Amino acid sequence: MISTTDDEPLHVLDLPQIHEKPSGTDLLKVLALLTLQPRAFGTSAKLPKGPAVQPAGVTRYLTSIISSPLSWLDTEELREAVWDNASARLSERSGRAAMPAMSRIFEIPGSSGESHTLTLHEPSLTADNLGMKTWVSSYLLARRLHSIFESPPELVETGTTPNVVSSKNESPLRALELGAGTGLVGLAFAAVAGKSATVHLTDLPEIVPNLAHNAALNVELLRGVGSTATTGILDWSVAPTLTPTAEDQFDVVLAADPLYSPSHPAWLVQTIGFWLRRKKHARVVVEMPLRGPYLPQVREFRERMTELGLSIVDEGEEVGYDDWEGADGDVLEVKCWWSIWGWSNTA
Ligand SMILES: C[S@@+](CC[C@H](N)C(=O)[O-])C[C@H]1O[C@@H](n2cnc3c(N)ncnc32)[C@H](O)[C@@H]1O
Numbered sequence: 001m002i003s004t005t006d007d008e009p010l011h012v013l014d015l016p017q018i019h020e021k022p023s024g025t026d027l028l029k030v031l032a033l034l035t036l037q038p039r040a041f042g043t044s045a046k047l048p049k050g051p052a053v054q055p056a057g058v059t060r061y062l063t064s065i066i067s068s069p070l071s072w073l074d075t076e077e078l079r080e081a082v083w084d085n086a087s088a089r090l091s092e093r094s095g096r097a098a099m100p101a102m103s104r105i106f107e108i109p110g111s112s113g114e115s116h117t118l119t120l121h122e123p124s125l126t127a128d129n130l131g132m133k134t135w136v137s138s139y140l141l142a143r144r145l146h147s148i149f150e151s152p153p154e155l156v157e158t159g160t161t162p163n164v165v166s167s168k169n170e171s172p173l174r175a176l177e178l179g180a181g182t183g184l185v186g187l188a189f190a191a192v193a194g195k196s197a198t199v200h201l202t203d204l205p206e207i208v209p210n211l212a213h214n215a216a217l218n219v220e221l222l223r224g225v226g227s228t229a230t231t232g233i234l235d236w237s238v239a240p241t242l243t244p245t246a247e248d249q250f251d252v253v254l255a256a257d258p259l260y261s262p263s264h265p266a267w268l269v270q271t272i273g274f275w276l277r278r279k280k281h282a283r284v285v286v287e288m289p290l291r292g293p294y295l296p297q298v299r300e301f302r303e304r305m306t307e308l309g310l311s312i313v314d315e316g317e318e319v320g321y322d323d324w325e326g327a328d329g330d331v332l333e334v335k336c337w338w339s340i341w342g343w344s345n346t347a
Contacts, residue, residue: 012057018068024078025105025220027065028119031085032105034058036092059093062086077216081121103217104134108142108188111149116191116225118142119217120182123210132210134182136320137336138256141287142188144338148285149192172196175252176275178234178268179203183214185256187222187229194225200250202234236267240274249277253284259297269304276310278343284310287338290317298337305341315339 015030016022022030033052065086070079081103088102106118123132173193177186177200186201193199201211212231222229253276258268276282284305288298315338322332 010053012053012061015053015061018064021072023220024070024073024082024217025117025119027082028085028103029105029117031065031082031089031103034062034089035102036089059090062090062093066090074219075216077213078220081119081217084121106134106139106142106184106188108191109146110192111146116188116221118184118187118191118221120184120187120214121210121217122182132182132207134184135257135289136322136334137287137289137338138181138184140318140320140336141254141256141285141338142184144287145185145189145192145285148283148340172198173252174250175199175254176234176250177201177254178236178271179255179258180211180231181207181256183211183229183231185254187215187218189252189254190222190227190229191218191225194227197227199227199229201229201231204235205233208233234271236271237263239270244274246277248275250275251277251279251282255284255286255288257288258286259288259294259301262297265297265300265304269301269308272305272310273308276343280343282343283313284341285338286341287336290335290337309344310341311344313340313342 010033016026066083070082073079073082084101085103101121101123103119103121106120108116108118110116120134122134172195175186175189175193175197177183177189180186180201180203183201186199190197190199201215202208203211208231215229215231218229253272255268259265272284276284288294288301290298317335317337320334320336322334
């Protein structure tokens with residue numbers, strides 16, 4: 001495991017060497033450290049400091065990764081991600097100005113004090129599709145998920161810890177993510193839930209290939225905790241042809257930053273109504289930025305959720321920092337609202 005301090009950059013020989021067959025996650029972490037122009041993204045406005053690794057020998061190190069078959073890694077997706085990142089780091093050192101497609105590393109707290117490292121691929125920033133980028137409220141929500149598993153499940157039955165999503169359910173937890181984008185929230189949920197949980201990550205057709213790619217990138221992690229993630233198309237504007245049965249439905253519905261068009265509140269709430277189990281333990285867990293132009297949609301979402309028969313069992317506001325720079329070069333502060341909903345009456 002590599003660690004850095006602000007003052008002392010690592011030497012290239014401190015990095016995991018190819019002949020040691022490091023895991024895909026370790027290689028991607030190192031390649032993230034080697035980024036020449038890291039982008040800020042996090043829960044604090046602190047900008048990253050100078051190079052984490054001394055430059056001497058880095059080009060040779062990157063070339064050793066690119067020329068390796070990486071045959072010990074589990075999936076072709078993981079190998080491609082490592083090669084792509086190593087090539088991108090080489091391109092940056094060749095003076096290439098454009099930010100290439102990248103794989104990013106996210107550290108997510110688990111429910112027992114551990115942390116999980118997720119890897120997500122984001123296509124080149126020239127792609128203008130919103131689901132190709134990871135948004136700040138999904139990062140905040142992913143970091144908050146552990147808290148909804150932390151109280152003993154039996155308390156759920158008495159209703160005294162309303163934000164706990166697991167229950168005395170005999171069967172594994174089933175979760176659905178709507179508008180998953182790059183998949184951070186759903187994959188973080190799978191990592192934190194563990195124990196045979198299944199998470200189905202969904203989005204529009206043009207977003208799903210990258211989403212599936214990201215699920216494949218994280219198989220090592222999910223296999224380790226015993227959960228699985230699947231991906232598929234789910235367009236909120238299209239009602240299912242057959243009404244979902246209780247078995248088809250999900251214990252948890254997740255969504256981050258889903259509202260940015262006037263039709264979205266109605267479509268999203270209708271979709272939740274189709275897919276959320278009619279059980280006391282069922283939960284909707286959402287987080288969204290409180291951006292001025294979209295506040296009416298947030299209000300409409302709340303009203304429609306209440307009309308559907310759901311009520312808020314826990315909520316709050318928090319501030320995150322997006323990775324888009326503001327006009328003055330500062331990181332952008334974004335206020336976000338998170339909420340956890342359950343059925344008001346499951347009789
Ligand atoms: C702002 S992005 C948020 C992505 C991700 N949840 C995040 O926070 O990083 C909104 C997502 O909603 C998806 N979306 C928009 N309209 C949709 C619809 N009608 N059905 C399904 N997904 C939709 C977009 O494709 C996009 O991935």
